[in-house]
Amino acid sequence: MSVSVCNNDVKTCEPMFPISNVCCIGAGYVGGPTCSIMALQCPEIQVTVIDKSKARIEAWNSNELPIFEPGLKEIVDKCRGVNLFFSTDIEDSIRKADLIFISVNTPTKQYGMGKGRAADVRYLEACARMIAEVADNSKIVVEKSTVPVRAASSVRQILEANQKSNVSYQVLCNPEFLAEGTAVSDLLTPDRVLIGGESSEEGDKAMESLSWIYRHWVPADRIIKMNTWSSELSKLVGQRGGVSPPGSVNE
Secondary structure, three states: OOOOOOOOOOOOOOOOOOOOEEEEEOOOOOHHHHHHHHHHHOOOOEEEEEOOOHHHHHHHOOOOOOOOOOOHHHHHHHHEOOOEEEEOOHHHHHHHOOEEEEOOOOOEOOOOOOOOOOEOOHHHHHHHHHHHHHOOOOEEEEEOOOOOOOHHHHHHHHHHHHOOOOOOEEEEEOOOOOOOOOHHHHHHOOOOEEEEEOOOHHHHHHHHHHHHHHOOOOOHHHEEEEEHHHHHHHHHHHHOOOOOOOOOOOO
16 A cells, blocks of 8 residues: 655644544553653643543552553653543543544453454454444544454444444554563654554545654654554564564553
């Protein structure tokens, strides 16, 4: 898929979809650090991490973060309350967001077909239903959880089956490759950033908008755009050692 990429001058290279408000569903190992780095590097964007766990959100809003990564607390302390927020107000955050990351657990299934082997995507699908129920304007929805190939298609089907007449969605896949203990440096200086989307004019625009966010700190030649299936497959291959990104941890 051929998509034009502009230079790293974000001041002269505006996103095709205006992005001023980002939220992430899931305040876990990937969602919290990723959004903290994004808030640090994109001071003009409001970034809100949401989770239904009150205890987890309280921890992110305290001096004892729920996870430890070298350098993370200093970043959170600098950005929290400025353009980085942690909240249990899921509906309001979804409603206000231009772009929504889904970064929830996808544990191994403990029931039914695929028990003990396949990923359980019910939390991912529940997020899609919540977005469709709450959203009152168009959104870019970004799958960031570790999911099986074609999960983005399932998210898209749920959104489209329940979408309101004045709402449209673009679903992207943006897999994360983080190693425990080096998550902050992995996010600040990634080997590459993969963005997958559908092969259409609107899909290209959505990918360009997410690329614009990353270009605040990632060189443009490290941001790779592809179709959704390829980006999902890249994550799974990376986990199996078929490629050599930074080590992977599940959310």
